[in-house]
Amino acid sequence: METVIGTIAGILTSVSMIPQLIKVLKEKDVENLSWGMIAVLLIGVSLWVVYGIMKNELPIILSNGFSVLVNTILLIYYFKYKNQ
Template identity: 80%
Template sequence: METIIGTIAGILTSISMLPQLIKVVREKEVENLSWGMIVVLLSGVSLWVVYGVMKNELPIIVSNAFSVLVNLTLLIYYFKYKDKNA
């Protein structure tokens, strides 16, 4: 039961930034997005990946690695589009 709950929690937190990423990709607009928040979140989920590796917990590793990918992509798009509408 613990693994199921952990996996569901990991999936939900990992996909939480997908709607934001999709919106940024579609609208090419990041004015209301905080790059600082993305960096802090990216740092946190990266540390979760390290923790998951240290504990050998695949659900933690996979879900947070996906979150790293999403947030890193969002950060890249932030810097790509930040001056577009200035």
């Protein structure tokens, strides 16, 4: 049961920013988006990846690695669209 809950939590956390990324890509608008929130989240999930590596926990590494990817892309597009 512990593994199931952890897996579900990892999946939900990993995909949580995808709707925001899709919205930014469609609308090319980041006016109401906080780059600070994305940056703090990116640091947090990056640290989870490091923790997962230290503990040799593949589910933690994969789920948070995916979050790093999504949030990095979102941050890149934030700075691309912020003055448009």
